[in-house]
Amino acid sequence: MINSYIRAIEYYFPNNKEYNDPEDRMTKKIGIEVKNIASADEFASDLAVAAATKLFASSNVDPTEIDFIIYCTQSPDYYLPTTACLIQDRLGLSTTCGALDINLGCSGYVYGLSLAKGLIESGSAQNVLFLTSDTYSKYINPKDRSVKLLFGDAASATIISASKNPQNGQIGPFTFGTDGKGANNLIVYGGGLRERITSESSIEEEDEFGNIRSRSNLYMNGSEIFNFAMKQVPNAVNGLLKKTNETIEDFDYFVFHQANQYMLESLRRKMKIPxxxxxxxxxxxxxxxxxxxxxxxxxxxxxxxxxxGDKVLLVGFGVGYSWGVGSVVLNMQ
Known part of the structure; x- marks a missing residue:
């Protein structure tokens, strides 16, 4: 029986830093002091390539072992081609390597792990390079504090490999969910084919809270996102626990999507996680x-x-609305 496990993880931050005022009331609430911001000529794929290069250098994974790339981003280089194809070429990986993009945000890591598990345990791949990268800063209006204080740019690289020994670690099971009715609460309206960029796309408007943005900027309804998370995340976690006949006490550690201090502490207390x-x-x-x-x-x-050997619960949730919950037993190098 083929088993899949997380073999190694690395991450990469761009060099530019942006600081939140430590005395600001909102900074204290969200717990974010510094964000890393990509430069004008630095894009999500550049960060992903840097993360992958860092991973190959720090682990005993040889690039020739990779036979599939999954790239999760909402900041693609182009409408087409698939950015994962460009990354395959830049990393010099084999042309027998499969490659695809998935357009998901804060639930994307959980989804990607599930896809990698499926590829490996079906025998379609042996070593999957799973990359995540976003440059939300390029969507953000600097006069919109509702998102400017929150989002930083970054990339991660994970190797998921095949094993015939369950003691090497495990991935899954998973549960997922979607509620597209919440799509308008975290969105960039302008730029896709439904609403192409025009001269009107850059017209700025001020909301009732003094935040300024255009149709081509990121918009977030923070209160609605919080309400969604407080309702759906505990339900999603309980769904997995019911599926596996487990309890919170059966897990050694919990890694939720790192949204902000206020949201995570509220979820932790509600779910009674130590x-x-x-x-x-x-x-x-x-x-x-x-x-x-x-x-x-x-x-x-x-x-x-x-x-x-620890059993870790991973919980992703956000834009879409989209959410995913999965467990991993670690055995990293």
């Missing part, structure tokens, strides 16, 4: 969208909060 088993890893990088879970996971692993 503080010392709950990841908080975003004060120096912000909300990094699909990269937030792997960044927190490897940071907590390297700091000793998680060790090999």
């Amino acid at each position: 503080n010392d088993k709950f990841s908080i890893e975003f004060s120096d990088c912000g909300n990094t969208v699909s990269s937030s879970i792997p960044i927190a996971l490897i940071r907590d692993y390297k700091s000793g909060k998680i060790k090999n």
Whole structure:
């Protein structure tokens, strides 16, 4: 029987930093002090390539082993071709390597792990390079505090490999959910084929809270996103626990999408998760969208909060609305 497991994780931040005012009331609420921001000529695929290069250098994974790339982004280089194809070429990977993009945000890491597991355990791949990368900063109007204080740019690279020994670690099971009725609460209206960029796309408007944005900027209804998370995330976690006949106590650690301090602490308290088993890893990088879970996971692993053999619950949720819950048993190099 073929088993899949997380073999190694790395991440990459762009060099530019943007600081939130530590005395600002909102900064204290969200717990984000610093974000990393891509430069004008630096794009999500560049960050992803840097993360992959860093992973190959820091682990014993040889690029020739990779036979599939999954690239999760909402900041693609082009409408087409698929950015994963461009990354395959830039990394010099084999032309027998499969490659695809998935357009998901904060639930993307959980979804991508599930896809990698399916490819490996069906025998379609042996070593999947799973990349996440976003540059939300390029969508953000600097006069819109509702999103400017939150989002940072980043990329992650994960190797998921095949094994015939379950002791090497495990991925899954998973549960997923979608509610497209919430799409308008976190969206960039302008830029796709339904609403192409025109001269009107850059017209700025001010909302009731003094935030300024245009149709080509990122819009977020923070209160609605919070309400969604508080209702749906506990339901989603309970759905997986019911599916596997487990309880919160059966898990050694919990890595939720690293949205912000207020939201995560509210969820932790509501779900009665012990503080010392709950990841908080975003004060120096912000909300990094699909990269937030792997960044927190490897940071907590390297700091000793998680060790090999631990059973970790991963929870992604956000734009879409989209959510996914899955478990992993770690055995990283």
